[in-house]
Amino acid sequence: MPFTSDSYEPPEVLDRREGPHGEVVLRRHGALLQIIANGCFLMDTSDGRSERRLVDAAAEALGARSAPHLLIGGLGVGFSLAHAAADPRWGRIAVVERERAIVDWHHGGPLSAVSEAALADPRAEIVEADLVDHLRETCATYDALCLDIDNGPDWTVTEGNDGLYTPAGLADCARVLRPGGVLAVWSARPSPDFEETLRNAGFRQVRTEEIPVARGVPDVVHLAVGPG
Structure with missing residues (x-):
């Protein structure tokens, strides 16, 4: 059927919130749910293979480790x-999210269809905090950090996130990683500069691993083992 303006269904806004970091919107577009932050498309429910690969790549890089x-x-x-919650090898699973709306x-x-079983898992908890602040302030330690708060190190959602990918931000990541721990960072495109920053930070x-997606250029996961 030829496309016409009459056949186009515009996205339906399910919720719109103004928070401390700007506007966050949840939309439904056909069968898909979409999250938009300050007018910037973040993600939708169309695929998810790269988000799942982010977790698996970290687990593989860790190797054999009891309940990481x-x-x-x-x-x-x-x-x-x-x-992560569907994988019995993980121990505690903490998710840091700063947006109360999400x-x-x-x-x-509307997103409970994806996460309901995981949130009922006793290993899982949601920490409502800014990730940059959490990494700087927490006393907790982790075997793996899987970070997906931006469209990549070179394409941040808010200006305050820039610090995560600097030497100071990576020092905070290294501080909370246990010996031999893994840092995995999702990105919509490769960042050779970020790779170099990781190496310079120890x-x-x-x-960098590419993950083919249903449409467009591959997503990537930047992987590294912590210093020491």
Whole structure:
């Protein structure tokens, strides 16, 4: 059927919130749910393979380790959390999310279809905090950090997130990683500059893995083992 303006269904706004970091919107577009932050498309429920691969790549890089503790930076549509909770090898799973609206959309909201089982898992908890602040202030330690709060190190959602990818931000990541711990960072495109920053910060075994997606250029996961 030829496309006409009459056949186009515009996205339906399910919720719109103004928070401390700007506007966050949940939309439904056909069968898809979409999260928009300050007018910037973040993610939707169309695929999820790269978000799941983010978790698996970290687990593989860790190797054999008893009940490793995992921190997921960014709840999003819940793919990473749901995938981690479905894997019995993980111990505690902490998800750091700063937007109360996104947390609400998972607790009995439209995104609960993705995350309901994971949130009922006793290993899982949601920490409502800014990830940059949490990494700087927490006394907790983790075996793996899987970070997905931006479209990549070179394409941040808010200006305050820039610090996460600097030497100071990576020092905070290294501080909370247990010996031999893994840092995995999701990105919509490769960042050679970020790879170099990781190496200069003392991270080892730095590499970038491409993940083919249904449409467009591959997503990537930046992987590194913590210093020491």
